[in-house]
Amino acid sequence: MASSVFFTHSHCYSSKPSSLVFRQVGVGPTSLRFSSSHVASVAAMTMDSSAKVIDGKSVAKQIRDEITAEVSRMRESIGVIPGLAVILVGDRKDSATYVRNKKKACESVGINSLEANLPEDSTEEEVLNYIAGYNDDPSVHGILVQLPLPSHMNEQNILNAVRIEKDVDGFHPLNIGRLAMRGREPLFVPCTPKGCIELLHRYNVSIKGKRAVVIGRSNIVGMPAALLLQREDATVSIVHSRTSNPEEIIRQADIIIAAVGQANMVRGSWIKPGAVIIDVGINPVEDPNSPRGYKLVGDVCYEEAIRIASAVTPVPGGVGPMTIAMLLQNTLISAKRVHHFE
């Protein structure tokens, strides 16, 4: 059945009894300093360790508020409204949900959103025609082609066709190439990795000189996340499906970014005490108690991690909302750049 293909059966067994005590954060023995506006309200703690929840949802809300103010300042001073065009091909339910959320987020900050919904059996040429139209449309400052595309399409051809000045996903090879080069600046940084780094910054996690491990090396998350950490002067290791000793490498990390797509893969015993964990994974697992019949979990076993790490992003409510906030931010950056608006 479809559900047995879609869902992973995975349980995150806690090795310790769950004798959790709750208390305010900000007073624990930790190298983290939290700016007052970002202090999570409570953190779980055991006798010898404490961890903070990195609240991506509330940071994303704050960023959306900052963007709202900038969008209205721009509209009032030069009469320009930033515009984002989203192209969705096919009828994958998860993609449709993401696109709907992006549209809602645009509305919430005053960005115009245009949407092209093309049928699953569209040709590559039809998608390229839409991209060409948006490339030439001055009211469109950002173009996003929702991934994955149907298998009969060549993803490279399609992503290459987006004008780099409108490549708010940051997936164009020219933008990625610049991200990889010292002394060069991409026009846009990919949204999910940018959101991960933004969370570290807003929670005052220092990156310079730290050991960082990125789990996953995809073009859209793992690889650009590793490049960004390196640009911030971390010493970066990348763990992937062919890594022979992943636990050993992950255990050395002060900062872990997990972008694998395997529910609860990273266990508590793999984590160095006090590490900071950014969990990008979005994995549906069966949950008879949820009205949807499933719930979302990350790549890291949260219940175990929260006892050992100094800070962890939850799923949902961690990186996901930040991805969307960064997409809005990139669209604003694009509109400001083209209209020379400071």
Ligand SMILES: NC(=O)C1=CN([C@@H]2O[C@H](COP(=O)(O)OP(=O)(O)OC[C@H]3O[C@@H](n4cnc5c(N)ncnc54)[C@H](OP(=O)(O)O)[C@@H]3O)[C@@H](O)[C@H]2O)C=CC1
């Ligand atoms: N929160 C958000 O905004 C977003 C969340 N996501 C989520 O993040 C996760 C990753 O997405 P994405 O990067 O697109 O996924 P991909 O499937 O493209 O990449 C997964 C990466 O993980 C590696 N990997 C797979 N299995 C293992 C393993 N057992 N041990 C070590 N490494 C492994 C793969 O290695 P190899 O290269 O060797 O195949 C690959 O590099 C997914 O859960 C996705 O839903 C994605 C985008 C945005």
Ligand SMILES: Nc1nc(=O)c2c([nH]1)NC[C@@H]1CN(c3ccc(C(=O)N[C@@H](CCC(=O)O)C(=O)O)cc3)C=[N+]21
């Ligand atoms: N061109 C392109 N750009 C992308 O950025 C892109 C993409 N294609 N394809 C798919 C992935 C995935 N992705 C997510 C964005 C937000 C949440 C998100 O907001 N998640 C919520 C939960 C949402 C829910 O409950 O369903 C959360 O984590 O709190 C998740 C995943 C962007 N992606």
